[in-house]
Amino acid sequence: MLYLNVHFSEKDEAKSKYARWDPEKKKWYATNEKYYYRFSKWIEGESVATNNVYIAVMDRECWKCKNETPVYGFAVRSKGIIDITGETDDIEEYTGFDTVIIPISSNDVPEEVRKYLSESTKCEIRFSKTIKKSYFSNICTHCNTLQGNHFVYDEVDSFTGIETTMLEENPISYIKFKLVNDIPLIYEAGDHIVAPPVKIFDENNIIESGISIE
Ligand SMILES: [Zn+2]
Incomplete structure (x- = not known):
């Protein structure tokens, strides 16, 4: 899995792309490496x-x-x-x-x-x-x-x-x-x-x- 840099204002967009929320780290993450490219705007x-x-x-x-x-x-x-x-x-x-x-x-x-x-x-x-x-x-x-x-x-x-x-x-x-x-x-x-x-x-x-x- 890969943690993403999602700004609060983009949380709905991240959710719609099936990013998941880690309540402990308070960060969105992607689970399937095949689809990391879909989250590229949140990957530095x-x-x-x-x-x-x-x-x-x-x-x-x-x-x-x-x-x-x-x-x-x-x-x-x-x-x-x-x-x-x-x-x-x-x-x-x-x-x-x-x-x-x-x-x-x-x-x-x-x-x-x-x-x-x-x-x-x-x-x-x-x-x-x-x-x-x-x-x-x-x-x-x-x-x-x-x-x-x-x-x-x-x-x-x-x-x-x-x-x-x-x-x-x-x-x-x-x-x-x-x-x-x-x-x-x-x-x-x-x-x-x-x-x-x-x-x-x-x-x-x-x-x-x-x-x-x-
Ligand atoms: Zn030397």
Whole structure:
């Protein structure tokens, strides 16, 4: 199920579309994921995550000190994403990736995941001179230097098709967060790629965080 942002003045409309009311949370919700698109005006995003979500971790060479340092991204399995804009009904087929990895600076990252990163890693809000903005970012564990927020993402993105050996040498680990309810994502499926499907998720590399996201 998915909680909706229905304004009080729109309650009758929500009811007519078969949204249900949660008296405890005082919020409307949708029950059937097949019909989430009908409620798109009350969903803050382009898509909805319906399975568990993950923090993707991989080691990268720090651009400054050249030591290996872990970098993080927010990951959602493509099969568990529903596009509510109607662009596609199969994110995996559409993008070619079995997993979507989103920068940790994104608003898509749930509060619980951000909290875990803040407490368990060196990730923090830093000012980037390059883009002249502060954002939640990866930090080198050796020299404390900002690593940029796209590191895991770029690694995977630059990976479209050929150099699969790289992930074999440097596999991505996935820290799992249990999703109790579905959550909206700002994520929008990118351009359709022609490359063969890229499998980056590895069931053997899952680490349980033990944290549930309500
Ligand atoms: Zn460093």
